[in-house]
Amino acid sequence: MTDAAIHLEHLTVSYGDTTVVHDVSFDVAEGESFALVGESGSGKSTILKAISGLAPEWTGTISVEGKARGHSPDRAFAETCQMVFQDPYGSLHPRKTVDTCLAEPLAIHGIGGRDSRVKDMLAAVGLDQRFRFRFPHQLSGGQRQRVAIARALMLEPRVLLLDEPTSALDVSVQAEILNLLKKLRREQGLTYLMVTHNLPVVSFLCDRLAVMRHGRVVEIAGVDALKSGQLSQPYSRELYAASGGTLQSA
Amino acid sequence: MSTPLLEIDGLTVTFPTARGPVDVVKGISFTLGRERLGIVGESGSGKSMTGRSILRLIRKPGKVTARRMTFDGVDLLSLSERQMRDLRGARISMVMQDPKFSLNPVMTVGEQIAEALVTHKKLPRRELKERVLAMLEAVRINDPSRVAGLYPHEVSGGMGQRIMIAMMLIPEPDLLIADEPTSALDVSVQAQVLDIIDDLVTGKGMGLILISHDLNLVSRYCDRILVMNSGEIVEQCKASDLHNAQHPYTRGLIAAMPRMNEDRDELPVLDRSTWTTGAGT
Ligand SMILES: Nc1ncnc2c1ncn2[C@@H]1O[C@H](COP(=O)(O)OP(=O)(O)OP(=O)(O)O)[C@@H](O)[C@H]1O
Ligand SMILES: Nc1ncnc2c1ncn2[C@@H]1O[C@H](COP(=O)(O)OP(=O)(O)OP(=O)(O)O)[C@@H](O)[C@H]1O
Ligand SMILES: [Mg+2]
Ligand SMILES: [Mg+2]
Numbered sequence: 001m002t003d004a005a006i007h008l009e010h011l012t013v014s015y016g017d018t019t020v021v022h023d024v025s026f027d028v029a030e031g032e033s034f035a036l037v038g039e040s041g042s043g044k045s046t047i048l049k050a051i052s053g054l055a056p057e058w059t060g061t062i063s064v065e066g067k068a069r070g071h072s073p074d075r076a077f078a079e080t081c082q083m084v085f086q087d088p089y090g091s092l093h094p095r096k097t098v099d100t101c102l103a104e105p106l107a108i109h110g111i112g113g114r115d116s117r118v119k120d121m122l123a124a125v126g127l128d129q130r131f132r133f134r135f136p137h138q139l140s141g142g143q144r145q146r147v148a149i150a151r152a153l154m155l156e157p158r159v160l161l162l163d164e165p166t167s168a169l170d171v172s173v174q175a176e177i178l179n180l181l182k183k184l185r186r187e188q189g190l191t192y193l194m195v196t197h198n199l200p201v202v203s204f205l206c207d208r209l210a211v212m213r214h215g216r217v218v219e220i221a222g223v224d225a226l227k228s229g230q231l232s233q234p235y236s237r238e239l240y241a242a243s244g245g246t247l248q249s250a
Numbered sequence: 251m252s253t254p255l256l257e258i259d260g261l262t263v264t265f266p267t268a269r270g271p272v273d274v275v276k277g278i279s280f281t282l283g284r285e286r287l288g289i290v291g292e293s294g295s296g297k298s299m300t301g302r303s304i305l306r307l308i309r310k311p312g313k314v315t316a317r318r319m320t321f322d323g324v325d326l327l328s329l330s331e332r333q334m335r336d337l338r339g340a341r342i343s344m345v346m347q348d349p350k351f352s353l354n355p356v357m358t359v360g361e362q363i364a365e366a367l368v369t370h371k372k373l374p375r376r377e378l379k380e381r382v383l384a385m386l387e388a389v390r391i392n393d394p395s396r397v398a399g400l401y402p403h404e405v406s407g408g409m410g411q412r413i414m415i416a417m418m419l420i421p422e423p424d425l426l427i428a429d430e431p432t433s434a435l436d437v438s439v440q441a442q443v444l445d446i447i448d449d450l451v452t453g454k455g456m457g458l459i460l461i462s463h464d465l466n467l468v469s470r471y472c473d474r475i476l477v478m479n480s481g482e483i484v485e486q487c488k489a490s491d492l493h494n495a496q497h498p499y500t501r502g503l504i505a506a507m508p509r510m511n512e513d514r515d516e517l518p519v520l521d522r523s524t525w526t527t528g529a530g531t
Contacts, residue, residue, distance in 0.1 A: 015404070018396075037436070038436060039436050039438070039439070040406060040407070040408025040409060040412075040434070040435050040436050040439050041391075041392065041405075041406045041408060041409050045406060045407065086407045086434065137309075140293050140294040140298065141293065141298070141347050141348065141430070142292075142293025142294065142463075143293060143294055163407075164407065164434060167433045167434055168347075168430070168433060169293060169463065170290075170291070170292040170293045170295075170463040170503070171292075171463055171464075171465065171503050171504075171506045171507045172292050172293075172502065172503055172506045172519055172520040173292065173293045174463070174506070175506035175507075175508075175517035175518065175519045176519050178508070178517060179516050179517055179519065182515075182516070197408075197434075197435065197436040197437060197440075198508075199437070199510060200507065200508040200509050200510050200512060201508055203508060203509065203510055203511065203512040204508040204512045204514075204517065226510070227510065227511045227512070227513075228511070229510075238438055239436065239437055239438055240510075242437040242438040242440075242441050243437045243510065244466065244510070
């Protein structure tokens with residue numbers, strides 16, 4: 001066992017006959033912020049889904065906060081680790097108001113003070129109280145994503161799996177959410193595993209990154225290598241250049 | 251100058267709320283030629299509502315009014331629902347912000363693209379299949395024949411977006427409204443997909459409205475930019491001049507973007523208190 005917050009060893013994930021993640025191993029330390037970047041369809045979301053029990057066909061080892069994961073979602077795990085999904089429509093129930101959506105995890109886990117917790121959380125993610133009794137279809141895309149993030153934070157998990165948490169947000173709301181994530185990490189020592197295709201977001205929030213392509217990790221680097229344009233693999237450098245970065249020799 | 255492809259004058263979108271009707275788009279006016287127009291602005295500023303109202307896709311109880319809305323000389327306000335349906339897809343296409351929400355969950359990806367094509371052009375089965383695979387390949391989908399057989403829940407976020415783009419481009423529309431079309435794509439694929447759209451603009455004279463949060467992307471791919479804030483256009487500029495934008499709101503958006511060699515501990519955010527009362531209902 002390791003003392004890492006997230007420990008993946010030889011993780012291989014399939015959907016039926018198709019293997020989409022091949023032999024991935026890495027550790028995310030307690031309080032660390034780790035990014036998964038790379039090609040669309042390369043298996044980034046799938047890794048997060050496997051960790052949270054939503055992609056059951058995997059082999060290898062997954063452990064979170066020292067506990068080995070089984071192959072399905074479980075309630076105790078929900079208090080340790082929460083996931084924010086890439087697609088805010090998919091994760092919010094269309095017939096539940098923002099209020100219900102945020103209070104529900106508290107109710108399921110028997111936590112009191114729901115009214116004030118919901119209010120505080122709305123404020124924390126920068127949503128005005130007047131949105132509290134709206135349905136998802138009455139919100140803009142960015143407003144919906146803030147509700148999804150708020151929901152994940154309701155149970156005060158130690159580990160957050162974030163799938164493109166800000167790609168649906170405008171830059172000013174993105175800045176608020178990134179500041180919020182940074183603050184929560186600073187104050188509560190949360191651990192993040194975050195999928196993003198926005199390299200500057202990685203520079204701002206993360207300590208390390210793994211670059212994926214065709215279901216494999218091609219490079220793991222510290223954020224300084226990214227900031228200074230010194231990633232070493234050709235594909236990583238291609239991504240960096242397409243983001244408008246100026247390459248330096250590795 | 252010839253008449254523009256699209257003329258919008260005094261467009262207003264209104265929703266009833268508990269506190270009475272609220273205008274989420276407030277009488278905006280703009281024109282579009284065979285060019286690339288970018289619309290940026292913070293979340294909830296009315297970008298999607300503007301795009302959707304051109305296609306008359308605002309769901310009830312929302313209401314659209316305008317002094318004038320014409321597309322290629324056709325008065326959009328007076329078309330019947332049936333005439334409007336003929337226009338949608340064939341001459342004006344829209345890539346919706348949330349691809350998975352817009353795709354039919356019980357049809358395979360290949361069937362849906364084929365359907366988008368046959369509604370506007372009858373083709374023999376075999377040729378149809380080839381066109382579908384060619385289009386998936388054009389949007390840089392690896393292994394198009396496998397992906398054509400998948401259902402929407404089986405594709406990744408970025409694949410869903412490219413499938414939507416493929417569906418919208420296959421009938422070769424005169425006007426494409428693309429609402430955050432590439433937000434889920436990695437930067438390298440993003441550039442390739444935008445180049446395909448760009449080819450249609452330069453090669454076939456398509457008009458493009460590109461709605462995006464990504465200021466860099468819009469300034470790279472568009473000719474002109476509109477900046478929206480709480481239902482109004484607060485600034486217009488040439489795309490290449492975006493970084494010299496004058497309006498404090500636009501400047502605030504630019505400052506809020508993280509940079510590759512980021513060393514700020516906190517990103518500056520907009521002072522919402524100055525507009526939360528009016529904005530976003
Ligand atoms: N339920 C499923 N059934 C079958 N195949 C699936 C399923 N979900 C995902 N896949 C396939 O797994 C591969 C990896 O998908 P995944 O969603 O992990 O990619 P990603 O790296 O998150 O991409 P993106 O950046 O586009 O979101 C893709 O080829 C996709 O088609
Ligand atoms: N059914 C509805 N009832 C009331 N208000 C609504 C409804 N649908 C949308 N709105 C409001 O209309 C405003 C404009 O929404 P729109 O979707 O155009 O924003 P946007 O600029 O596209 O934002 P984003 O960048 O987050 O997608 C938002 O403040 C939203 O809350
Ligand atoms: Mg994904
Ligand atoms: Mg929108």
